[in-house]
Amino acid sequence: MGWNLLMNGLHIRRVVLDKDASSYALTRQILAGLPGVPVHSSGLDPHLFDGEPGKETLHLQHYKGDFLKPCPGTREYICCGYQILNLAANCPLDCSYCILQSYFVNQPSLRVFVNLEEQLPDVLQVIDSQPGRIFRVGTGEFTDSLALDPMTHWSDMLLPQFSRRKNAILELKTKTTRISRVLASGYRDRIILSWSLNGPWISAKEEKGAASIEKRVEAARQCQSEGFILGFHFDPLVPYPGWRDDYARTVELLDRRIDPGRIIWISMGSFRFMPALKPIIRRRHPTSGVLNGEFIIGLDGKMRYFKPIRIELYHVIRHLLEAWHPDLGLYLCMESDEVWRSSMGWSPKTSSGLREYLDQRVVKFFNGTGQPA
Amino acid sequence: MNPYRVSEIPLQEVALDDIGDAPGPFCMSFGFDLEPLISSIKTVGLINPPILRSDPGQKIAVVAGYRRIKALKSLNAVSTPCRLIERHDDMPPLECLLLNLHDNLSTRRLNDVEKGMVLSRLSAFVPRQEIVTQYMPLLGLSPNEKGLLFFLEMETHFDVKIKTFVSEGRLSWRAVKMLSDIDAASRAGLLRVISELMLNINQQLQFIDYIVDLSFIEKNPIPWILSELDLDRNHLDKNTNRPQQAKAVLNRIKTRRNPSIVKAEKKFSRAVINLNLPDGILISAPPFFEGEHYRLEILFREGEDLKNRLQELLRIQGLD
Numbered sequence: 001m002g003w004n005l006l007m008n009g010l011h012i013r014r015v016v017l018d019k020d021a022s023s024y025a026l027t028r029q030i031l032a033g034l035p036g037v038p039v040h041s042s043g044l045d046p047h048l049f050d051g052e053p054g055k056e057t058l059h060l061q062h063y064k065g066d067f068l069k070p071c072p073g074t075r076e077y078i079c080c081g082y083q084i085l086n087l088a089a090n091c092p093l094d095c096s097y098c099i100l101q102s103y104f105v106n107q108p109s110l111r112v113f114v115n116l117e118e119q120l121p122d123v124l125q126v127i128d129s130q131p132g133r134i135f136r137v138g139t140g141e142f143t144d145s146l147a148l149d150p151m152t153h154w155s156d157m158l159l160p161q162f163s164r165r166k167n168a169i170l171e172l173k174t175k176t177t178r179i180s181r182v183l184a185s186g187y188r189d190r191i192i193l194s195w196s197l198n199g200p201w202i203s204a205k206e207e208k209g210a211a212s213i214e215k216r217v218e219a220a221r222q223c224q225s226e227g228f229i230l231g232f233h234f235d236p237l238v239p240y241p242g243w244r245d246d247y248a249r250t251v252e253l254l255d256r257r258i259d260p261g262r263i264i265w266i267s268m269g270s271f272r273f274m275p276a277l278k279p280i281i282r283r284r285h286p287t288s289g290v291l292n293g294e295f296i297i298g299l300d301g302k303m304r305y306f307k308p309i310r311i312e313l314y315h316v317i318r319h320l321l322e323a324w325h326p327d328l329g330l331y332l333c334m335e336s337d338e339v340w341r342s343s344m345g346w347s348p349k350t351s352s353g354l355r356e357y358l359d360q361r362v363v364k365f366f367n368g369t370g371q372p373a
Numbered sequence: 374m375n376p377y378r379v380s381e382i383p384l385q386e387v388a389l390d391d392i393g394d395a396p397g398p399f400c401m402s403f404g405f406d407l408e409p410l411i412s413s414i415k416t417v418g419l420i421n422p423p424i425l426r427s428d429p430g431q432k433i434a435v436v437a438g439y440r441r442i443k444a445l446k447s448l449n450a451v452s453t454p455c456r457l458i459e460r461h462d463d464m465p466p467l468e469c470l471l472l473n474l475h476d477n478l479s480t481r482r483l484n485d486v487e488k489g490m491v492l493s494r495l496s497a498f499v500p501r502q503e504i505v506t507q508y509m510p511l512l513g514l515s516p517n518e519k520g521l522l523f524f525l526e527m528e529t530h531f532d533v534k535i536k537t538f539v540s541e542g543r544l545s546w547r548a549v550k551m552l553s554d555i556d557a558a559s560r561a562g563l564l565r566v567i568s569e570l571m572l573n574i575n576q577q578l579q580f581i582d583y584i585v586d587l588s589f590i591e592k593n594p595i596p597w598i599l600s601e602l603d604l605d606r607n608h609l610d611k612n613t614n615r616p617q618q619a620k621a622v623l624n625r626i627k628t629r630r631n632p633s634i635v636k637a638e639k640k641f642s643r644a645v646i647n648l649n650l651p652d653g654i655l656i657s658a659p660p661f662f663e664g665e666h667y668r669l670e671i672l673f674r675e676g677e678d679l680k681n682r683l684q685e686l687l688r689i690q691g692l693d
């Protein structure tokens with residue numbers, strides 16, 4: 001059986017191995033799972049990265065920075081105070097709107113940081129040293145949390161550690177259905193499995209390599225039925241002709257398959273991007289429609305939809321979701337107090353207000369006992 | 374023959390009529406003002422004799438000194454002292470080109486059209502990769518193939534009017550970069566409007582961005598969008614000057630690209646007009662209405678004046 005089939009669509013053509021990455025157990029494990037895939041020493045072959053972002057090139061690296069970092073929110077908008085566990089950079093999927101395309105222009109390969117196991121104690125030490133604080137930790141900021149799991153087995157390493165900590169949760173955010181390892185693990189406490197959702201049309205057109213919305217929701221249902229608490233993220237919301245009906249279809253799908261009482265939160269965020277991403281999207285995804293809306297330069301320098309458009313998006317989807325269930329932990333990602341009030345009918349006012357709101361959701365769902373409330 | 378040996382070629386007098394008028398294969402001069410050179414020659418004569426090249430059956434070509442020859446011709450001179458490279462000197466065309474290039478680089482900065490001329494002439498003799506890695510940096514350009522293609526196309530496809538616009542540095546590099554991402558026909562159309570309306574740097578970027586966006590949104594090619602917008606200067610309001618025309622054109626395109634934003638701007642302006650604010654009092658919206666705070670400006674002379682203005686403001690209906 002070829003690697004492609006084994007890895008559920010994950011396609012690795014070559015591995016680049018940094019010198020200081022070769023001795024790690026994770027390196028050995030990954031290489032053992034890639035028989036026949038050529039391994040190059042880094043820096044030897046300048047033509048390795050020819051062409052488009054090297055999502056078929058797996059670069060195993062020793063990461064020298066901090067593995068745990070706060071989400072880089074900005075002062076101008078209300079931020080949720082998430083912590084990012086930095087496991088990898090880049091993603092095997094290829095969403096047209098993905099900001100990583102502009103972050104990693106010069107390092108387009110799929111980079112996995114193989115010294116995670118060595119650094120994890122430091123991360124946990126940071127968490128344990130502040131028992132009064134709730135750490136909401138996610139791995140899905142610079143890659144998809146589960147897309148690489150069949151190869152990296154990150155979940156084997158992370159789930160036991162986070163599951164036993166009373167002041168943290170680990171959220172694995174994905175657009176895939178690569179859930180077999182998390183399902184096989186015995187850990188459920190303080191683990192949140194989240195899916196990014198969109199209208200089915202946007203998903204089909206703009207999220208290359210991702211599972212269909214139907215498949216994502218089905219994977220979520222499976223995980224929920226196996227005891228996991230779920231999260232969903234409607235991000236990036238994109239208005240296009242017919243968007244209302246399309247998003248309604250996704251909510252209907254949730255309604256049919258998912259128990260809303262066991263959803264910790266659902267976020268909404270509209271498409272936003274640094275201006276440098278625009279020419280990249282135009283070049284890499286010439287048929288994409290994500291740039292078609294009316295954008296302005298936001299207070300943080302990113303392009304975002306004109307405020308009334310964002311308010312309408314949130315308002316419509318909020319009502320769809322609230323009609324399904326009144327207590328879904330809805331929140332907005334990187335929005336202003338004014339947009340919160342106009343679209344959600346209330347506002348946490350500040351980033352610390354939003355942090356508190358989400359921390360309370362954690363307390364409500366895991367109740368300090370490790371069991372869903 | 375090595376270029377440094379050119380100085381060993383003895384000076385001789387050549388009739389200007391024997392020298393071709395066309396810029397020729399070694400020329401890299403565009404968009405220059407001949408007057409200072411003419412007056413210099415008139416005052417002190419020709420200081421630096423040109424280098425020419427004679428090939429059998431052809432008019433003599435200028436290797437270095439194209440402007441000097443032009444200046445002399447416009448002064449109705451009959452002949453010029455020069456160094457004439459002949460067949461037996463065994464100096465291949467690439468060396469002639471490099472000779473002129475280094476002669477130019479040592480005395481002045483080439484404009485972008487001239488850089489295009491150099492790159493285009495080099496491409497006849499030098500592999501593309503070498504041009505990118507060696508000659509683009511020499512010309513102060515970042516070494517990339519896309520940039521090279523853009524310069525080559527500029528040299529071969531742009532008309533004189535657009536080239537003049539580029540050579541005068543009135544096309545921003547960000548605009549050049551944006552233009553290099555689109556096809557030649559579209560590029561030519563956009564450049565025509567930019568040069569016709571003499572758009573300033575910000576306007577250029579905005580214009581290109583809007584039109585490219587419209588082309589994607591409406592799924593029509595750029596030349597089609599441009600022709601539909603009918604941006605020909607002859608069809609614009611004749612009673613307005615060029616900057617006003619440029620502004621009007623951009624507003625038209627912006628309305629098509631961002632209808633909600635333009636509608637909100639108009640609504641805000643109407644609301645401010647309806648307030649009938651006294652002279653010297655201005656209210657402006659936050660950029661793109663994104664922030665929450667509006668700005669009030671009051672011009673006043675002294676404290677008493679300010680008090681009066683504030684009183685006037687308080688009396689204004691419709692602020693609540």
Ligand code: SF4
Nearest residue numbers: 091093094095098143
């Ligand atoms: S799944 Fe996320 S990280 Fe991966 S390509 Fe899509 S947007 Fe980028």
